[in-house]
Amino acid sequence: MNYFCNETSLFDRREMVLSLSLCPPGPHVFLLVIRVDRAFTETHRRAAQEHLELISELVWARTILLFTFGDWLGDTTTEKFIESEGEPLRWLVEKCSNRYHVLNNKTKGDGFQVRELIGKIEEAMTCGCDGSWHYEIERRELEEMKRWMKEEAERADDRRRRKEKQRLVAKSELENLAPLRELRLILVGGRKGGKSSCGNTILNRHDFPTNSQTASCCENQCRIEGKTVSVLDTPGCFPVAPEVLSTPSAFLLVVNVSSSFTALHREAIEEQLDAGELWSRTVVLFSHGDWLGDTSLERRIESEGEPLRRLVERCGNWYHVLDNKNQGDAAQVRELIRLVEEMLATERRVCKDDQLWRRVGSAEEQQNNAMLRRRNLRKQMSRRNRLSLDCESNFIHTEKQYIQLS
Ligand SMILES: Nc1nc2c(ncn2[C@@H]2O[C@H](COP(=O)(O)OP(=O)(O)OP(=O)(O)O)[C@@H](O)[C@H]2O)c(=O)[nH]1
Ligand SMILES: [Mg+2]
The missing domain is CATH 3.40.50.300 (P-loop containing nucleotide triphosphate hydrolases)
Structure with a gap:
């Protein structure tokens, strides 16, 4: 559910953008996580595209596909899997300039697969993106968002207080009525x-x-x-x-x-x-x-x-x-x-x-x-x-x- 951006709540959409302000100063890499045990359809592709581009259209140059449930692949190579999965996944791999990695979360403690991922990230950072792997929300945009959030929090408090008050009044009215x-x-x-x-x-x-x-x-x-x-x-x-x-x-x-x-x-x-x-x-x-x-x-x-x-x-x-x-x-x-x-x-x-x-x-x-x-x-x-x-x-x-x- 919530596949398309216009079905995602404004709160979640804003959180996606704001999340970046939590990890200064970079360099930043986005890991787009995809399960290999589920079919990857056009709907999934569109959902990934729409949500990532909320951050910025430039985000693709900083994104690496991270396939999880790696144990499901068995003897199949990642390349074979990508080719067999169809056009939507191939589109995504192309968008990420062929950067991907597979993780098998069942084999915890296997540092090798993580070291390999870090190696791929470092390699990617040496080329592309004009050498710039830093991403920041514009200060003005961030301040504006913080202002909205403050106002929102105040309105939320006010709503909760109003509800509590009206419940108190209603409770006293209930005391004079026979229970249903x-x-x-x-x-x-x-x-x-x-x-x-x-x-x-x-x-x-x-x-x-x-x-x-x-x-x-x-x-x-x-x-x-x-x-x-x-x-x-x-x-x-x-x-x-x-x-x-x-x-x-x-x-x-x-x-x-x-x-x-x-x-x-x-x-x-x-x-x-x-x-x-x-x-x-x-x-x-x-x-x-x-x-x-x-x-x-x-x-x-x-x-x-x-x-x-x-x-x-x-x-x-x-x-x-x-x-x-x-x-x-x-x-x-x-x-x-x-x-x-x-x-x-x-x-x-x-x-x-x-x-x-x-x-x-x-x-x-x-x-x-x-x-x-x-x-x-x-x-x-x-x-x-x-x-x-x-x-x-x-x-x-x-x-x-x-x-x-x-
Ligand atoms: N995670 C989560 N899923 C929910 C919750 N409530 C409903 N769902 C899921 O939302 C989907 C739709 O739920 P339904 O209860 O069938 O919705 P409905 O309004 O009766 O749908 P229609 O009868 O088709 O109009 C189902 O897949 C539910 O499992 C919830 O509180 N949490
Ligand atoms: Mg129903």
């Missing part, structure tokens, strides 16, 4: 954002397939802290309507935190939720939490730019992140459920008489509710089919198309 015995979470968002994976993490089961695109709505239940929690997974760009709400419900608007988020993404999502004015019941649920590393979620939100910030604001600054690669982490799910309850507290107080907030009592009533939900979902699915979304076209294209058609 059931809660329905509806996963919405663009395609491939991680909706089904988030659903599985909440359920702590692999109920929703994640190796294929979700084509129809599917609901499953679990118990969390004494509550019956229903999770409804929906296809990407599913047009939600208020009728889908039949019990205490919240929308989880799933956004991949590791990807870029553009105005087009935002417009498509707004289109999804605007129909029912459902923003006051929506939490932005970031997936791919494992990509955050030691960066705070607020920092990611602030660095991604205006479209994402505006989306989070429309959801009243209610947001949470899940690491779906760590499904066993029940704490992240409990925290989400608490956050959703807090978000809904104000809504429940304002709409005290709203039938949506009355506890579902008898079994008969529950059955009627389930029937109503199924009917509403069928209605929405047929509306979606009428829109003739082309599921095979790419994400942005699909979202653009949806905006035009609706």
Whole structure:
């Protein structure tokens, strides 16, 4: 994933450039690491090119290809491997003026392969690049970046403080309300954002397939802290309507935190939720939490730019992140459920008489509710089919198309 530069978050793109300021004064050599145990396709080639050229177009003259998983080559020579792998890899080797080296990381302690690499680097430095192997970010550019980062960090702190404050207020409101015995979470968002994976993490089961695109709505239940929690997974760009709400419900608007988020993404999502004015019941649920590393979620939100910030604001600054690669982490799910309850507290107080907030009592009533939900979902699915979304076209294209058609 994140193969193309325009899908990489602004934060990651900037980090690539900034990383150079961490190793002054040079000489600098870039080692472009490629696994030999995986096919190297045109997509990989384009990803490597786009990301390296973020640093500078001159970077190729300072780059050496470093093949890893060398043990996979067996008796095959590196040259034979390069020739057999096809045009994309050959292009890359040419771009690096035929500079490459193979490492077998299984044979630790074998200093020879490293000494050989250093030898190749030294040899490369004696020719080419007009003898200049130093690379620096322009001082002005670096200072500008540092200024942005400082502002970003301040905004991130401010966002976190606002969230903490509103949670405190909501908690005190919750104390005056009866605890919810059931809660329905509806996963919405663009395609491939991680909706089904988030659903599985909440359920702590692999109920929703994640190796294929979700084509129809599917609901499953679990118990969390004494509550019956229903999770409804929906296809990407599913047009939600208020009728889908039949019990205490919240929308989880799933956004991949590791990807870029553009105005087009935002417009498509707004289109999804605007129909029912459902923003006051929506939490932005970031997936791919494992990509955050030691960066705070607020920092990611602030660095991604205006479209994402505006989306989070429309959801009243209610947001949470899940690491779906760590499904066993029940704490992240409990925290989400608490956050959703807090978000809904104000809504429940304002709409005290709203039938949506009355506890579902008898079994008969529950059955009627389930029937109503199924009917509403069928209605929405047929509306979606009428829109003739082309599921095979790419994400942005699909979202653009949806905006035009609706
Ligand atoms: N590393 C990582 N990968 C994730 C995470 N969440 C989802 N993924 C991966 O992202 C891809 C898409 O996830 P899905 O859950 O299928 O996304 P979706 O929004 O349901 O996709 P559609 O149904 O096709 O719209 C899958 O390959 C997941 O394994 C996460 O937290 N971390
Ligand atoms: Mg899905």
